[in-house]
Amino acid sequence: xxxxxxxxxxxxxxxxxxxxxxxxxxxxxxxxxxxxxxxxxxxxxxxxxxxxxxxxxxxxxxxxxxxxxxxxxxxxxxxxxxxxxxxxxxxxxxxxxxxxxxxxxxxxxxxxxxxxxxxxxxxxxxxxxxxxxxxxxxxxxxxxxxxxxxxxxxxxxxxxxxxxxxxxxxxxxxxxxxxxxxxxxxxxxxxxxxxxxxxxxxxxxxxxxxxxxxxxxxxxxxxxxxxxxxxxxxxxxxxxxxxxxxxx
Amino acid sequence: xxxxxxxxxxxxxxxxxxxxxxxxxxxxxxxxxxxxxxxxxxxxxxxxxxxxxxxxxxxxxxxxxxxxxxxxxxxxxxxxxxxxxxxxxxxxxxxxxxxxxxxxxxxxxxxxxxxxxxxxxxxxxxxxxxxxxxxxxxxxxxxxxxxxxxxxxxxxxxxxxxxxxxxxxxxxxxxxxxxxxxxxxxxxxxxxxxxxxxxxxxxxxxxxxxxxxxxxxxxxxxxxxxxxxxxxxxxxxxxxxxxxxxxxxxxxxxxxxxxxxxxxxxxxxxxxxxxxxxxxxxxxxxxxxxxxxxxxxxxxxxxxxxxxxxxxxxxxxxxxxxxxxxxxxxxxxxxxxxxxxxxxxxxxxxxxxxxxxxxxxxxxxxxxxxxxxxxxxxxxxxxxxxxxxxxxxxxxxxxxxxxxxxxxxxxxxxxxxxxxxxxxxxxxxxxxxxxxxxxxxxxxxxxxxxxxxxxxxxxxxxxxxxxxxxxxxxxxxxxxxxxxxxx
Numbered sequence: 022x023x024x025x026x027x028x029x030x031x032x033x034x035x036x037x038x039x040x041x042x043x044x045x046x047x048x049x050x051x052x053x054x055x056x057x058x059x060x061x062x063x064x065x066x067x068x069x070x071x072x073x074x075x076x077x078x079x080x081x082x083x084x085x086x087x088x089x090x091x092x093x094x095x096x097x098x099x100x101x102x103x104x105x106x107x108x109x110x111x112x113x114x115x116x117x118x119x120x121x122x123x124x125x126x127x128x129x130x131x132x133x134x135x136x137x138x139x140x141x142x143x144x145x146x147x148x149x150x151x152x153x154x155x156x157x158x159x160x161x162x163x164x165x166x167x168x169x170x171x172x173x174x175x176x177x178x179x180x181x182x183x184x185x186x187x188x189x190x191x192x193x194x195x196x197x198x199x200x201x202x203x204x205x206x207x208x209x210x211x212x213x214x215x216x217x218x219x220x221x222x223x224x225x226x227x228x229x230x231x232x233x234x235x236x237x238x239x240x241x242x243x244x245x246x247x248x249x250x251x252x253x254x255x256x257x258x259x260x261x262x263x264x265x266x267x268x269x
Numbered sequence: 270x271x272x273x274x275x276x277x278x279x280x281x282x283x284x285x286x287x288x289x290x291x292x293x294x295x296x297x298x299x300x301x302x303x304x305x306x307x308x309x310x311x312x313x314x315x316x317x318x319x320x321x322x323x324x325x326x327x328x329x330x331x332x333x334x335x336x337x338x339x340x341x342x343x344x345x346x347x348x349x350x351x352x353x354x355x356x357x358x359x360x361x362x363x364x365x366x367x368x369x370x371x372x373x374x375x376x377x378x379x380x381x382x383x384x385x386x387x388x389x390x391x392x393x394x395x396x397x398x399x400x401x402x403x404x405x406x407x408x409x410x411x412x413x414x415x416x417x418x419x420x421x422x423x424x425x426x427x428x429x430x431x432x433x434x435x436x437x438x439x440x441x442x443x444x445x446x447x448x449x450x451x452x453x454x455x456x457x458x459x460x461x462x463x464x465x466x467x468x469x470x471x472x473x474x475x476x477x478x479x480x481x482x483x484x485x486x487x488x489x490x491x492x493x494x495x496x497x498x499x500x501x502x503x504x505x506x507x508x509x510x511x512x513x514x515x516x517x518x519x520x521x522x523x524x525x526x527x528x529x530x531x532x533x534x535x536x537x538x539x540x541x542x543x544x545x546x547x548x549x550x551x552x553x554x555x556x557x558x559x560x561x562x563x564x565x566x567x568x569x570x571x572x573x574x575x576x577x578x579x580x581x582x583x584x585x586x587x588x589x590x591x592x593x594x595x596x597x598x599x600x601x602x603x604x605x606x607x608x609x610x611x612x613x614x615x616x617x618x619x620x621x622x623x624x625x626x627x628x629x630x631x632x633x634x635x636x637x638x639x640x641x642x643x644x645x646x647x648x649x650x651x652x653x654x655x656x657x658x659x660x661x662x663x664x665x666x667x668x669x670x671x672x673x674x675x676x677x678x679x680x681x682x683x684x685x686x687x688x689x690x691x692x693x694x695x696x697x698x699x700x701x702x703x704x705x706x707x708x709x710x711x712x713x714x715x716x717x718x719x720x721x722x723x724x725x726x727x728x729x730x731x732x733x734x735x736x737x738x739x740x741x742x743x744x745x746x747x748x749x750x751x752x753x754x755x756x
Binding site (some may be wrong): 067071076077096097100101103104105109111115117119120124128129130131132133178182190 | 274275277278281284285651652655656657658659660661662663664665748749750751753754
């Protein structure tokens with residue numbers, strides 16, 4: 022399903038002060054795209070991500086996933102939408118420290134009637150953690166994991182309900198370069214193999230270069246939206262060397 | 270959210286925040302302990318007062334004219350309480366049974382007690398009579414509480430009581446020699462009447478536990494350190510008194526004597542303790558009193574009862590039955606019933622007062638819970654934002670907070686009940702050790718009933734839920750985008 026925004030405006034109010042974070046954004050992202058939203062701090066890129074993902078619906082205009090209009094959904098429908106259709110990965114990982122890696126991954130299964138139902142959540146959690154390379158850290162708690170491992174747990178959690186889109190807000194922002202590259206590789210693999218739409222926000226150009234489409238936001242407006250040749254050389258090959266070259 | 274996953278999430282949260290929850294639960298624990306302590310104390314005192322001191326489940330009806338001391342049948346006197354009155358009361362809806370009571374209407378005295386007191390003593394004897402079935406369950410002696418002078422039909426000697434033989438189908442007393450103390454022809458409980466020289470059975474008596482309490486708690490306490498015979502009076506128990514025999518002289522007492530009739534000497538035996546017995550005196554089966562009153566006071570005295578004990582089917586029937594007895598039959602209730610009602614009301618009010626204090630403590634602890642849970646919601650704002658992001662609805666977040674509060678309430682309630690019981694045991698131990706004996710001193714000041722446990726747990730959960738309500742609403746209002754971006 023395509024994700025589209027029409028006339029998207031978002032204004033923050035704080036007392037007398039109003040800030041227009043998004044100024045009438047029009048945008049369509051097709052299913053299976055690998056998109057980077059780029060911009061400097063305060064440009065409105067995270068606000069755009071939040072509005073597109075249904076985390077924030079206090080906007081004017083319209084956001085639709087296929088025929089589903091987010092602005093017309095009730096709170097409960099929005100919760101169901103987030104549960105069934107989208108996954109999230111955040112800069113600060115947002116893992117619950119008192120839960121194990123496995124329990125963090127299956128956390129979405131505690132809510133709603135989603136893809137996790139009918140399947141043993143622990144079995145699915147183990148599969149997802151194995152897929153992101155943490156099959157041997159199932160019962161480790163976040164404080165016992167490195168930054169990269171935490172983000173892999175977050176990626177596994179985002180996949181728990183088989184989402185069609187994964188939204189990532191600065192997914193490499195808290196990681197060193199090598200670890201950030203490995204996480205981006207993981208997203209590319211998910212996009213290519215599972216045809217999951219990946220939309221990520223970053224302010225680092227070399228991370229943005231890894232996307233197949235780059236959207237540049239400045240002062241709440243899209244100033245550039247173009248497809249680009251991905252740094253990924255092919256669908257199967259090892260691109261580590263080229264990635265490091267781009268990063269350097 | 271499925272129940273098992275929901276409870277698992279609550280369990281994880283409780284484990285993580287156990288210190289917070291413990292702190293917020295302390296107030297509830299103290300409040301529930303106070304509530305439980307005073308409720309069980311009130312119930313315990315109420316039980317003692319209303320079941321032992323003033324027996325509230327007995328409705329005692331008296332003739333107002335007799336109660337006022339007027340002569341029966343006079344200008345202002347009533348018609349007295351007769352079998353007709355008994356039948357009238359029996360007809361009132363809710364009345365299960367009516368038991369007439371009749372007092373001895375002539376002077377008598379009792380003497381004996383050497384076996385218990387070390388020497389024989391004499392006292393004025395006051396007694397009444399009740400139907401035998403009223404005290405049947407309270408008898409613990411081999412001599413039954415019934416009219417033993419009533420002729421008994423029999424098939425053989427085995428069917429007759431001690432000292433009687435079956436002659437012509439009737440149990441007939443044996444002849445005996447009062448000087449012969451070796452052959453015991455009158456059996457274990459019978460005795461040889463020295464006037465008639467035939468075997469007889471003692472008059473069975475039941476005594477009120479109140480009388481024993483008054484003796485032990487007041488007379489014995491007052492005299493034990495005195496000089497003279499009083500200091501040798503023993504503290505008595507029911508076991509010591511059941512089977513105790515003494516002599517009664519009917520028609521002649523230390524204070525006066527009956528008109529023309531000769532006095533009669535008879536033996537009496539205590540066969541048990543009963544709440545139905547008169548409080549200051551002794552109670553025997555009604556036919557003895559009727560016969561003796563006829564003998565000493567004339568036929569008329571044996572036809573009129575002094576009071577009626579009324580049993581109702583249910584406790585709720587007591588008030589309407591009492592009302593109808595007063596309004597329709599013009600009879601009065603004994604002042605014992607009114608005193609019992611006043612005592613019950615007083616205890617209830619005091620209990621309520623202390624329970625109000627407990628509720629104030631609980632209300633303060635509910636505020637504490639509101640504060641603690643609000644803090645926790647603020648601390649967990651990012652976590653709540655995450656849950657909302659991955660699909661939790663507002664209601665599910667609210668249910669999570671409320672669920673945590675309910676579990677805290679359950680644990681705090683159980684701990685409060687345990688603390689209340691512990692405090693009760695401690696108070697009982699102190700009471701037992703440091704407070705001397707007094708009439709009706711109970712073994713325990715507390716009465717614990719299942720409904721109190723339910724009350725404690727329900728109240729604890731209720732106040733925790735009330736305390737968590739506002740934080741739960743706030744938690745449900747957390748916007749995921751704002752929480753996750755720290756805005």
